[in-house]
Amino acid sequence: QVQLVESGGGLVQAGGSLRLSCAASGRTFSPYAMGWFRQAPGKEREFVAADRWTAGLIQYADSVKGRFTVSRDNAQNMVYLQMNSLKPEDTAVYYCGGGGTSFYGLSNPRTYAYWGQGTQVTVSS
Numbered sequence: 001q002v003q004l005v006e007s008g009g010g011l012v013q014a015g016g017s018l019r020l021s022c023a024a025s026g027r028t029f030s031p032y033a034m035g036w037f038r039q040a041p042g043k044e045r046e047f048v049a050a051d052r053w054t055a056g057l058i059q060y061a062d063s064v065k066g067r068f069t070v071s072r073d074n075a076q077n078m079v080y081l082q083m084n085s086l087k088p089e090d091t092a093v094y095y096c097g098g099g100g101t102s103f104y105g106l107s108n109p110r111t112y113a114y115w116g117q118g119t120q121v122t123v124s125s
Helices: none
Strands: 003-007 012-013 018-025 034-039 045-053 059-061 067-075 078-083 093-100 117-124
Touching: 003 093, 018 034, 018 093, 034 078, 045 067, 045 093, 059 067, 059 078, 078 093
Parallel strands: 012 117
Antiparallel strands: 003 018, 018 078, 034 045, 034 093, 045 059, 067 078, 093 117
């Protein structure tokens, strides 16, 4: 059974940092793109950051460039999102995705076959 489980969310003040983790199990995710998306209340899910290390690809949403960093530990089947200089507008549920065998681009949700349950990030002003 393939699973992605996010952790590391919480409440933080503006300007603070959090590191989200995504633990993958049930298959090896290293050959595939792994990404982070988020969804704020009343809004659609949006792309945050992703990489496809086998192709040397990495991409960030403009809103997080310079503040967030995506990384992975393929040996541990883990992917991370380091979030610095957090802003209230970063408040959302953050989802990890991965494992899709067809590639539609890093920012396209169709690239990701599996999703975690999400972890809440709340940034207070």
